[in-house]
Amino acid sequence: MKIAIFPGDGIGPEVTAQALRVLETLSLPGLTLFEGDVGAAAYRRHGHPLPEETLEMARAADAILFGAVGDFACDDLPRALRPEQAILGLRSELGLFANLRPAAGFPGLEHLSSLKPEVARSIDLLVVRELNGDVYFGDKGERMSAGGREGWDAMSYNEAEVRRIAHTAFRAAMGRGKRLTSVDKANVLETSRIWRETVIAVSGEYPEVELEHMYVDNAAMQLVKSPGQFDTVVTGNLFGDILSDQASACVGSIGLLASASLGERQTDYGTFGLYEPIHGSAPDIAGQGKANPVAAVLSLAMLLRHSLGREEDAARIERAVEAILADRVFGGDLGGTASTEDIGDAIVRKMV
Amino acid sequence: MKIAIFPGDGIGPEVTAQALRVLETLSLPGLTLFEGDVGAAAYRRHGHPLPEETLEMARAADAILFGAVGDFACDDLPRALRPEQAILGLRSELGLFANLRPAAGFPGLEHLSSLKPEVARSIDLLVVRELNGDVYFGDKGERMSAGGREGWDAMSYNEAEVRRIAHTAFRAAMGRGKRLTSVDKANVLETSRIWRETVIAVSGEYPEVELEHMYVDNAAMQLVKSPGQFDTVVTGNLFGDILSDQASACVGSIGLLASASLGERQTDYGTFGLYEPIHGSAPDIAGQGKANPVAAVLSLAMLLRHSLGREEDAARIERAVEAILADRVFGGDLGGTASTEDIGDAIVRKMV
Ligand SMILES: CC(C)[C@H](C(=O)O)[C@@H](O)C(=O)O
Numbered sequence: 001m002k003i004a005i006f007p008g009d010g011i012g013p014e015v016t017a018q019a020l021r022v023l024e025t026l027s028l029p030g031l032t033l034f035e036g037d038v039g040a041a042a043y044r045r046h047g048h049p050l051p052e053e054t055l056e057m058a059r060a061a062d063a064i065l066f067g068a069v070g071d072f073a074c075d076d077l078p079r080a081l082r083p084e085q086a087i088l089g090l091r092s093e094l095g096l097f098a099n100l101r102p103a104a105g106f107p108g109l110e111h112l113s114s115l116k117p118e119v120a121r122s123i124d125l126l127v128v129r130e131l132n133g134d135v136y137f138g139d140k141g142e143r144m145s146a147g148g149r150e151g152w153d154a155m156s157y158n159e160a161e162v163r164r165i166a167h168t169a170f171r172a173a174m175g176r177g178k179r180l181t182s183v184d185k186a187n188v189l190e191t192s193r194i195w196r197e198t199v200i201a202v203s204g205e206y207p208e209v210e211l212e213h214m215y216v217d218n219a220a221m222q223l224v225k226s227p228g229q230f231d232t233v234v235t236g237n238l239f240g241d242i243l244s245d246q247a248s249a250c251v252g253s254i255g256l257l258a259s260a261s262l263g264e265r266q267t268d269y270g271t272f273g274l275y276e277p278i279h280g281s282a283p284d285i286a287g288q289g290k291a292n293p294v295a296a297v298l299s300l301a302m303l304l305r306h307s308l309g310r311e312e313d314a315a316r317i318e319r320a321v322e323a324i325l326a327d328r329v330f331g332g333d334l335g336g337t338a339s340t341e342d343i344g345d346a347i348v349r350k351m352v
Numbered sequence: 353m354k355i356a357i358f359p360g361d362g363i364g365p366e367v368t369a370q371a372l373r374v375l376e377t378l379s380l381p382g383l384t385l386f387e388g389d390v391g392a393a394a395y396r397r398h399g400h401p402l403p404e405e406t407l408e409m410a411r412a413a414d415a416i417l418f419g420a421v422g423d424f425a426c427d428d429l430p431r432a433l434r435p436e437q438a439i440l441g442l443r444s445e446l447g448l449f450a451n452l453r454p455a456a457g458f459p460g461l462e463h464l465s466s467l468k469p470e471v472a473r474s475i476d477l478l479v480v481r482e483l484n485g486d487v488y489f490g491d492k493g494e495r496m497s498a499g500g501r502e503g504w505d506a507m508s509y510n511e512a513e514v515r516r517i518a519h520t521a522f523r524a525a526m527g528r529g530k531r532l533t534s535v536d537k538a539n540v541l542e543t544s545r546i547w548r549e550t551v552i553a554v555s556g557e558y559p560e561v562e563l564e565h566m567y568v569d570n571a572a573m574q575l576v577k578s579p580g581q582f583d584t585v586v587t588g589n590l591f592g593d594i595l596s597d598q599a600s601a602c603v604g605s606i607g608l609l610a611s612a613s614l615g616e617r618q619t620d621y622g623t624f625g626l627y628e629p630i631h632g633s634a635p636d637i638a639g640q641g642k643a644n645p646v647a648a649v650l651s652l653a654m655l656l657r658h659s660l661g662r663e664e665d666a667a668r669i670e671r672a673v674e675a676i677l678a679d680r681v682f683g684g685d686l687g688g689t690a691s692t693e694d695i696g697d698a699i700v701r702k703m704v
């Protein structure tokens with residue numbers, strides 16, 4: 001079993017360090033860890049946010065534990081050299097097309113949400129976001145027009161692309177509440193028309209799942225008004241970027257939320273994937289012991305579940321996290337005083 | 353002074369009727385009203401959701417009061433014939449490039465929001481959405497690809513398009529809190545790169561306005577977490593569609609929210625524009641007297657202010673609406689029992 005560890009920038013390294021401590025407590029047989037450079041850290045050392053050797057390491061692994069990328073110092077670099085390219089490049093080079101972002105409140109932490117406690121408590125949804133297509137990876141550029149310089153980006157989805165993410169979403173819905181909301185803008189976009197028609201075609205294979213379609217503007221509205229109505233949500237790369245962040249904000253504690261990005265490749269133990277916290281690199285608080293490592297630890301749990309077939313270990317980690325939250329081991333983001341390391345300590349203690 | 357009245361579908365006609373009663377109380381000298389067909393109603397009568405004669409009427413007017421369009425019965429029509437094309441067609445044919453959507457809570461109605469009352473109360477923002485460009489009006493179509501049928505849409509913005517909406521937004525910010533948040537996805541999109549560079553260039557002319565840039569995913573998050581941080585928000589057509597609906601949902605009472613869509617053309621009295629409630633046609637409750645006409649009445653107030661230069665009358669209408677809300681004249685959407693007509697009656701009584 002090989003895990004590539006890409007800590008990245010800002011608070012990435014410190015939260016990843018705590019996840020690795022938790023991983024150690026499992027004493028997994030035959031586990032090998034590689035550490036690679038990504039983001040601004042990689043740019044400084046190798047002149048590129050996603051160096052070839054990092055990509056090689058990723059390809060050789062069964063799973064990737066990713067911290068975070070991003071640094072104010074890179075704001076003026078051309079886009080191709082900015083830290084975000086590391087995560088975009090990994091997603092496309094490795095064919096990680098399915099981003100799973102569960103958003104559910106932690107009991108007792110509803111007060112952290114800006115939503116009313118009863119509304120926050122009702123949230124228990126999974127956003128399945130397509131990660132390899134859409135306007136993210138289409139042709140793009142600048143050209144001259146009658147109105148001066150013009151920036152353009154090509155948006156598209158084809159049936160094969162939609163089909164595979166739809167299958168992922170329907171299967172996920174089968175393991176949850178059997179309700180799937182497909183979000184698009186089919187009243188305006190041809191990309192969305194193909195999206196919707198293909199999702200409907202795939203739905204025939206999942207008669208038990210109740211499928212509904214929602215325009216993205218209405219979805220953004222409903223996610224605020226009554227987020228409890230959603231079970232599984234499937235959508236394209238751009239709308240998924242927006243709605244999954246919105247859903248995380250509804251929960252209120254983004255320092256606790258993890259995500260998985262899965263590809264098609266099967267390893268000896270499960271599905272190849274990359275796992276990362278929802279939160280960013282937060283360079284303003286880096287190195288101060290203020291970061292919450294829970295999202296990184298829960299990303300590790302997702303990694304064990306999806307890529308290494310170790311459901312038991314994943315569940316143990318999740319129980320340990322629940323236990324320390326019940327004990328109110330809170331960092332500053334949750335209104336407490338525990339440091340990044342204190343929180344790691346507490347989780348490690350619960351693992352024995 | 354000529355106002356074109358386009359009541360449209362569903363609850364559109366009944367809420368527009370109440371706005372017209374309020375307009376009558378003003379006894380404006382030299383006012384002419386025309387009524388035209390749009391949406392499903394127009395499709396049934398003329399075979400098109402935006403008939404040529406409606407467009408002619410719009411062109412001849414100083415302002416348009418629009419109800420709502422949309423009807424379940426049209427779901428299976430080809431997109432070009434669906435009711436939404438009426439509003440999309442009016443926006444592009446008439447050059448209505450600036451959509452102004454104020455979102456602010458009404459004192460005493462914070463409980464309607466799913467946000468905590470103190471968070472809901474903090475909302476007082478204006479979304480300035482570009483309406484004539486972006487992926488809405490670019491080339492689009494279907495083609496064959498290696499992955500089967502592929503839907504595609506071209507997204508773009510040029511400097512001239514961004515410049516004019518930026519000026520609208522900076523001017524609006526000058527009349528408000530002098531803070532402007534420009535929302536884009538410049539870490540991924542070339543369209544957004546031109547957007548951001550152009551907004552920065554225009555900002556030089558408004559040294560008093562504090563400008564910040566925010567990625568759309570972060571904006572969707574911040575709009576839930578702390579919507580009170582926003583004063584004026586400017587963004588493209590697609591992101592504006594999503595974020596303005598999200599902001600309306602944060603306020604909690606979309607039956608109360610109005611919008612203006614302005615063009616470049618100056619009339620004898622102000623700026624040519626179209627005014628409509630935020631809410632849709634709600635065909636499920638049409639004709640039952642359940643619709644809240646306040647958004648339509650407040651759209652009329654915006655029309656008087658922006659297109660007819662009648663600030664006094666606009667303010668009078670807004671005060672009348674505040675007064676009936678203070679009197680708790682509430683329809684079902686606000687937890688009361690007043691009918692559409694009862695609410696219209698109450699507003700009319702406050703106008704004398
Ligand atoms: C960093 C950025 C390019 C990225 C995205 O838009 O996908 C991020 O927002 C995310 O959601 O992982």
Ligand SMILES: CC(C)[C@H](C(=O)O)[C@@H](O)C(=O)O
Binds near residue numbers: 188217439
């Ligand atoms: C009906 C639809 C095409 C329209 C849009 O997306 O612009 C609507 O959602 C709006 O915001 O006015």
